[in-house]
Amino acid sequence: MITIIYPFRNRDLIRVENSFLSLKEQTCNKFEVEFVDYGSNEKTAGKVRELCAKFSFVNYSYCYTQFQPWNKSRALNSVIKSLESEYCFVADVDIIFHPQFIEKAIQLQDGYRSTYFQVGFLSEGAKILPNHFSTGNYRKSTREATGLSMFPVKLLQELRGFDEFYHFWGAEDTDMHVRLENAGYEVHFYDKEILLLHQWHVSYRSAEEKVLTENLQIKGIVQLNHQYLQNTRVIKRIHANPKTWGEVMNATQLKSLMNQPFTFKLDNDKKKVDALIYGQLPQLLKGNFKVQIREQSISRSINFHLKRIAGKKAPEFYSLKEVNDLVLSHLISFYRDCPYIFKVNRKTGTIIFGIINS
Structure with missing residues (x-):
C-alpha cells in the first residue's frame, strides 16, 4: 500500500480534479490519498472538501493555519508522523499520473531506498489528453527536481520528517534527500520513462512580491532556504526538528x-x-x-x-x-x-x- 500525500492551500480545483481522475484510472488500486489542506480560506476549503468526498480513496483533513505562512514540510509531517503505510509518495496537485504509476512504483519499492521520478512539464494552455504520455510533447525535468518522491515511511520517521525550517517555497524536498544520503540510505532517480506530467502554472518564485502583501511573504526567503540547504550538506545534518515535528495548530x-x-x-x-x-x-x-x-x-x-x-x-x-x-x-x-x-x-x-x- 502506498499513501499519496497532497499538501494544498488555495489552489485551482480544476487541476486537483485532473490529478484525482488520473488516479481513478490506475491499473493497481493499492493506494490511498491523504489530502492536507494547510489553511485554505473558508470558501476554497469548502469546495475542495466537497471534491475530495467524490473520490472514495481520498481522505481530507484541514489545518487551522490560515494565518501562518505556507509550510509544506509541516503539512507533510502532520501525516507522516503517525502514518502506518509502509511507503508514501509526496504528490503535487498539479500532477497527472500515468495509468500504471502505482503498479510500477510498487515494483521499485525498497525499504532502504527512496525513489524520485522524472516529470514531463506541460506547456501553458495544454489540455489533458489520454495520449500525452506517449507524445513526448513536454519538457523533461532533470535530477535536480526532487519534489515527487516515494519514501519508505520508517526512514522519514527515523529522520524526524521534513525540516520545518523551510517556509514558503524551496529546498525542503532536496533537504530530505540530502539527509537520507547523509544517514547512509540510497536515493534513486527514475528516468527510464515519464510516469508523471505536471500541469503548467506560474513559477512561485517569479510571483514573489517586493511590497507588503496580505498574502504572506518575506523578501529573499528562497535564497535563505537554499543557503540553509547548503549548510545541511556542509555539516552533514541527518535529523531535523529537534523540538517537535508534525504538530499543527488546532x-x-x-x-x-x-x-x-x-x-x-x-x-x-x-x-x-x-x-x-x-x-x-x-x-x-x-x-x-x-x-x-x-x-x-x-x-x-x-x-x-x-x-x-x-x-x-x-x-x-x-x-x-x-x-x-x-x-x-x-x-x-x-x-x-x-x-x-x-x-x-x-x-x-x-x-x-x-x-x-x-
Whole structure:
C-alpha cells in the first residue's frame, strides 16, 4: 500500500480534479490519498472538501493555519508522523499520473531506498489528453527536481520528517534527500520513462512580491532556504526538528489567539519594534502574547522626510514591509513550534501577530 500525500492551500480545483481522475484510472488500486489542506480560506476549503468526498480513496483533513505562512514540510509531517503505510509518495496537485504509476512504483519499492521520478512539464494552455504520455510533447525535468518522491515511511520517521525550517517555497524536498544520503540510505532517480506530467502554472518564485502583501511573504526567503540547504550538506545534518515535528495548530488555539486582547500596541518606530523583537519576545512567559503594530503617519509625511534630509533629529521608522519581514522571519526561525498567527491589513496599515507560549 502506498499513501499519496497532497499538501494544498488555495489552489485551482480544476487541476486537483485532473490529478484525482488520473488516479481513478490506475491499473493497481493499492493506494490511498491523504489530502492536507494547510489553511485554505473558508470558501476554497469548502469546495475542495466537497471534491475530495467524490473520490472514495481520498481522505481530507484541514489545518487551522490560515494565518501562518505556507509550510509544506509541516503539512507533510502532520501525516507522516503517525502514518502506518509502509511507503508514501509526496504528490503535487498539479500532477497527472500515468495509468500504471502505482503498479510500477510498487515494483521499485525498497525499504532502504527512496525513489524520485522524472516529470514531463506541460506547456501553458495544454489540455489533458489520454495520449500525452506517449507524445513526448513536454519538457523533461532533470535530477535536480526532487519534489515527487516515494519514501519508505520508517526512514522519514527515523529522520524526524521534513525540516520545518523551510517556509514558503524551496529546498525542503532536496533537504530530505540530502539527509537520507547523509544517514547512509540510497536515493534513486527514475528516468527510464515519464510516469508523471505536471500541469503548467506560474513559477512561485517569479510571483514573489517586493511590497507588503496580505498574502504572506518575506523578501529573499528562497535564497535563505537554499543557503540553509547548503549548510545541511556542509555539516552533514541527518535529523531535523529537534523540538517537535508534525504538530499543527488546532481550532481551539486559533480561536484563543483571535480573541486574545493585545499585550502591546505600538507603531513602526524602529526603537519600539527592535525592543519588541530583541527584548520582549525572547522573554515570553507562558500563555498568550498578542501585538498590534500600526504604521505611524508621520513616517510617511513630507515634513518628516524634509527633516531627515536637512539632518535634523527625527525618529527612525521601519517601513511596514520591513516590519513584516523582520517579525515574520523571527516567528518562523525561533517560534515556529508554538501556535501563532500573523495578519497583515494594508487598508489600516497594521500588522497583528500572536503566540501561545507553552
